[in-house]
Structure formats: C-alpha cells, structure tokens
Amino acid sequence: MKNDIRCGECRRKLAEGQYITLTIKCPRCGTMNHLKAESLPSEHRRVPRPGESDGRQSDHSLARRQAPPG
Ligand SMILES: [Zn+2]
Secondary structure, three states, X not given: OOEEEEOOOOOXXXXXXXXXXXXXXXXXXXXXXXXXXXXXXXXXXXXXXOOOOOOOOOOHHHHOOOOOOO
C-alpha cells in the first residue's frame, strides 16, 4: 500500500509511502507541506452500552477444555 505524497501547491511528487504526520518542503516551489493521515481505521474507545452485559454469556466453553493425551 503506497501513497503518493505530493506538493499541495505545484503537485510535484515529493515522496511515497505511508505516514501519520509529515512535514516536507517542496524543492521546486518551496512550499512547506504539512501532511496528516486522513483516516485511521481504528477507534480507540468504545463506550459500553447500558444494555450490554459484561460478556459472561459464553465463557463456559473454554473452561471445559482438556488437552488430549500425547
Ligand atoms: Zn511545490
């Protein structure tokens, strides 16, 4: 997954790759480009809804596991 990083002023290609934040000066027109990744795919915190339980519904299947001999 590659991204072209281009100057916002003259559209010159400055770099390519992945970044979260990047500051790069265009060698052609001298514009400082401040770039920032637009969308990170993960949300950090998910607020538990008041209707949801703590997830004690399906934890009994793991408790009965035994390793088979040899
Ligand atoms: Zn430029």
